[in-house]
Amino acid sequence: MQIDLAKSLPAARAADDADRRRANKALLALNFFMADLQAGIGPFLGVFLQQHGWATGPVGSVMSAGGIAGMVMTAPAGAFIDHTDKKRWVVVVTGMCSILASCLILLSQSPIIVTLSQVATAVAGAAIGPAVAGMTLGIVKQGGFNVQNGLNQAWNHAGNLVGASLSGWFGWAYGMPAIVFLAAIFGILAIISVLLIPEHTIDHQAARGLEGPDITGPGSKAEGFLELMHNKPLLLLAGALAFFHLGNGAMLPLYGMAVAGGGTVDPAVFTALTIVVAQAVMIIASIAAMRLASTRGYWIVLLISFAALPIRGLIAGSFIEYWGVWPVQALDGIGAGLQSVAVPGLVARLLDGTGRVNVGQGAVMTVQGVGASLSPAIGGWLAQILGFQAAFYILGGFALVSVGVWLGFGALLRPACRVIRSVPAITTP
Numbered sequence: 492m493q494i495d496l497a498k499s500l501p502a503a504r505a506a507d508d509a510d511r512r513r514a515n516k517a518l519l520a521l522n523f524f525m526a527d528l529q530a531g532i533g534p535f536l537g538v539f540l541q542q543h544g545w546a547t548g549p550v551g552s553v554m555s556a557g558g559i560a561g562m563v564m565t566a567p568a569g570a571f572i573d574h575t576d577k578k579r580w581v582v583v584v585t586g587m588c589s590i591l592a593s594c595l596i597l598l599s600q601s602p603i604i605v606t607l608s609q610v611a612t613a614v615a616g617a618a619i620g621p622a623v624a625g626m627t628l629g630i631v632k633q634g635g636f637n638v639q640n641g642l643n644q645a646w647n648h649a650g651n652l653v654g655a656s657l658s659g660w661f662g663w664a665y666g667m668p669a670i671v672f673l674a675a676i677f678g679i680l681a682i683i684s685v686l687l688i689p690e691h692t693i694d695h696q697a698a699r700g701l702e703g704p705d706i707t708g709p710g711s712k713a714e715g716f717l718e719l720m721h722n723k724p725l726l727l728l729a730g731a732l733a734f735f736h737l738g739n740g741a742m743l744p745l746y747g748m749a750v751a752g753g754g755t756v757d758p759a760v761f762t763a764l765t766i767v768v769a770q771a772v773m774i775i776a777s778i779a780a781m782r783l784a785s786t787r788g789y790w791i792v793l794l795i796s797f798a799a800l801p802i803r804g805l806i807a808g809s810f811i812e813y814w815g816v817w818p819v820q821a822l823d824g825i826g827a828g829l830q831s832v833a834v835p836g837l838v839a840r841l842l843d844g845t846g847r848v849n850v851g852q853g854a855v856m857t858v859q860g861v862g863a864s865l866s867p868a869i870g871g872w873l874a875q876i877l878g879f880q881a882a883f884y885i886l887g888g889f890a891l892v893s894v895g896v897w898l899g900f901g902a903l904l905r906p907a908c909r910v911i912r913s914v915p916a917i918t919t920p
Contacts, residue, residue, distance in 0.1 A: 776827075
């Protein structure tokens with residue numbers, strides 16, 4: 492019996508490693524297809540509603556309604572992810588709701604229906620983000636999170652790039668409704684991908700920041716939610732992100748409307764181009780962020796991301812032209828690409844051992860959601876009253892506060908953002 496057992500151990504370990512490799516591949520596929528589950532038809536909504544007679548102010552208000560709903564639900568969703576061992580099914584159920592919500596817009600463009608659709612999509616997106624982050628942490632643990640999250644984000648941006656390219660072509664060839672159907676297809680593929688993750692590969696204790704073999708021993712109890720309020724680096728991070736997204740949230744849809752509204756370009760094609768340019772840069776930026784965080788820490792990564800937005804706003808306001816999409820969206824790719832890796836990684840690092848990693852992710856997303864949800868309304872009415880140029884300048888200026896916070900509290904933030912040692916997500920015998 493001992494010999495048989497000894498022989499079975501390498502085989503069991505090999506099978507376990509094979510399942511983890513399968514889980515990692517499924518995670519990458521999930522991130523590739525999941526963007527439409529989080530944002531619905533995203534920036535295409537603005538030009539779609541504009542074609543149906545909507546002005547910039549009401550468009551921004553509807554987007555803000557969705558943002559507020561998502562903001563309210565993000566922290567509770569994170570808390571639920573910390574406690575549930577059904578993380579895969581969270582993605583499945585909320586994904587189906589997001590698909591149905593996007594399809595509602597095809598049935599009616601009335602303010603009530605559009606608002607309900609955006610609220611439902613935002614609520615679904617609020618749960619999907621923490622769920623994927625939690626599954627990732629549960630599969631690769633803290634030591635492998637920086638690397639795996641960087642790869643996740645690179646694949647996510649690649650999926651956005653492919654989806655936007657196809658959306659632009661389908662929108663040009665078949666009209667805006669085709670974009671909604673394409674988003675539904677991507678959503679279904681995302682649901683299939685998450686179901687391919689072997690459930691047993693997710694360590695649900697590690698997924699919430701309680702890692703270790705003795706999960707019932709001392710130190711395994713999750714800290715209270717209010718303990719997050721005493722984490723000063725976490726609060727500073729959330730505040731800086733709130734101001735960044737206050738300026739960033741409206742920039743893409745407004746720029747698409749500003750250029751496409753002139754009638755010289757096809758709205759679907761141009762909006763797709765804005766996404767493609769940004770996502771192509773984000774692929775590179777996310778990989779660069781992963782490597783820079785491993786050598787220099789998260790502080791410099793986030794500083795660069797904050798500094799990109801004021802420059803973006805200046806260029807967007809100065810050059811409302813078709814070719815302006817290249818510098819404007821390249822800077823969007825730098826800022827968003829760096830943050831997509833640095834923010835989840837830093838939050839996981841700051842809350843390691845608390846058992847509240849995912850509720851912390853949700854709390855940070857909630858605070859930055861305050862800015863993101865207000866941005867479309869502020870930007871939309873600024874554009875309607877003062878014009879697009881002034882709107883872009885003002886929106887870009889909000890990020891100067893983020894830069895000031897990050898530099899002003901550098902002495903406190905730098906140690907918290909220190910270099911962390913990453914290990915491979917999968918080890919083999």
